Amino acid sequence: MKYMFSVFFVAAVLNNFVLTNFLGICPFLGVSRRKGPALAMSGAVLFVMVIASIFTWLIYHYLLQKYDLEFLMIPSFILVIGSLVQLIEIFMRRFAPRMYDVFGIYLPLITTNCAILGVTLININRAFNFHTALVYSLGAGAGFGLAMIIMAGIREHLEYVDLPRPLQDIPIALLVAGLLSMAFQGFAGTVALLK
Amino acid sequence: MRLQNFTKGLWTELPVLRVLLGFCPTLAVTNRAENGLVMGLATTFVLFFSCTLISIFKKLIPHRIRIPIFIVVIASFVTIVDYLLAAYYWEMHKVLGIYIPLIVVNCLILGRVEAFASKNPVGDSMLDALGMGVGFTLVLVVLGSIRELFGFGTIFSHQVIGKPYEPMVLMIIPPGALLSLGLLLGLMNLIRDRMEGRR
Numbered sequence: 158m159k160y161m162f163s164v165f166f167v168a169a170v171l172n173n174f175v176l177t178n179f180l181g182i183c184p185f186l187g188v189s190r191r192k193g194p195a196l197a198m199s200g201a202v203l204f205v206m207v208i209a210s211i212f213t214w215l216i217y218h219y220l221l222q223k224y225d226l227e228f229l230m231i232p233s234f235i236l237v238i239g240s241l242v243q244l245i246e247i248f249m250r251r252f253a254p255r256m257y258d259v260f261g262i263y264l265p266l267i268t269t270n271c272a273i274l275g276v277t278l279i280n281i282n283r284a285f286n287f288h289t290a291l292v293y294s295l296g297a298g299a300g301f302g303l304a305m306i307i308m309a310g311i312r313e314h315l316e317y318v319d320l321p322r323p324l325q326d327i328p329i330a331l332l333v334a335g336l337l338s339m340a341f342q343g344f345a346g347t348v349a350l351l352k
Numbered sequence: 353m354r355l356q357n358f359t360k361g362l363w364t365e366l367p368v369l370r371v372l373l374g375f376c377p378t379l380a381v382t383n384r385a386e387n388g389l390v391m392g393l394a395t396t397f398v399l400f401f402s403c404t405l406i407s408i409f410k411k412l413i414p415h416r417i418r419i420p421i422f423i424v425v426i427a428s429f430v431t432i433v434d435y436l437l438a439a440y441y442w443e444m445h446k447v448l449g450i451y452i453p454l455i456v457v458n459c460l461i462l463g464r465v466e467a468f469a470s471k472n473p474v475g476d477s478m479l480d481a482l483g484m485g486v487g488f489t490l491v492l493v494v495l496g497s498i499r500e501l502f503g504f505g506t507i508f509s510h511q512v513i514g515k516p517y518e519p520m521v522l523m524i525i526p527p528g529a530l531l532s533l534g535l536l537l538g539l540m541n542l543i544r545d546r547m548e549g550r551r
Contacts, residue, residue, distance in 0.1 A: 236427075323538045
């Protein structure tokens with residue numbers, strides 16, 4: 158239990174996916190101008206991340222590894238993620254139209270989100286077992302959401318700041334993210350306390 | 353074939369700094385100039401061969417399922433690069449880690465394939481891919497050099513700043529990547545504004 162908690166904590170805070178691993182920077186910069194869309198995007202990412210982790214883990218261990226097809230890992234994972242996103246979109250439109258209204262437009266963007274492919278590859282690279290992979294992907298999604306919401310909160314206020322023109326929008330977002338990342342560095346070493 | 357297709361990738365449509373694509377690898381692997389160079393070359397390799405192949409077969413690819421086909425082509429070349437690096441440059445393969453497979457989801461590649469290679473002749477597509485690849489590599493090497501210079505006092509592992517220099521650890525850890533890219537992007541916008549203002 159304690160181990161699972163530290164896995165979650167490492168993925169969400171200590172090695173925050175966006176601010177330390179730089180996975181999912183594109184949506185982090187692109188959709189974090191307002192809190193509402195940022196929250197919806199984070200929800201969609203968390204959802205797809207967990208489902209993609211489950212499927213890719215099973216496919217790698219029960220299909221690719223069994224038949225010595227590990228070299229197909231990259232193409233198969235990205236195809237699985239792409240088709241999963243399509244399936245989720247269809248199911249959501251059919252069974253949860255209200256959820257679709259909120260998350261729908263972000264789903265296609267998620268296929269090429271490096272955070273999703275990143276989490277599935279890390280699950281395999283670090284040889285996580287099934288439960289650890291599940292908790293790790295939950296943590297990664299939560300960490301993505303955390304970074305998105307903090308960032309959106311700051312950027313809503315940045316609109317009222319009189320910035321020099323060359324620094325407006327993306328450059329200042331990167332600088333703010335740099336300061337946030339510095340703050341997250343402060344958690345380094347806390348995982349030793351958890352053990 | 354027009355040479356302009358090559359040169360636009362070096363300035364007017366310079367990846368990352370002018371066309372805001374491909375941030376993840378730019379931020380993640382540039383703590384040393386050499387890492388940036390290898391990452392840039394790997395991306396160029398994938399970009400060049402994917403664009404060439406897709407440009408050759410563009411008439412055979414059904415329009416409705418073009419994106420999955422593009423992704424499979426890109427993923428196959430990424431697998432080749434992954435195995436090549438593992439075979440011939442194991443240390444770098446370990447350093448770059450999951451960022452090599454993640455070349456698949458570099459929006460720059462899918463963007464060039466979709467916007468250029470699937471609509472233009474083979475020669476132009478090759479030039480376009482090369483230009484974009486070289487531009488991307490250039491950005492990674494510049495950012496990597498800046499961070500390595502301040503973080504280790506070296507560039508490509510050659511001592512540049514003398515021994516008494518206290519290395520700025522901030523520059524080689526993740527916050528340094530975000531701060532230096534943010535400032536570089538701001539500088540780039542300033543230069544662009546000045547050039548447009550003069551005209």
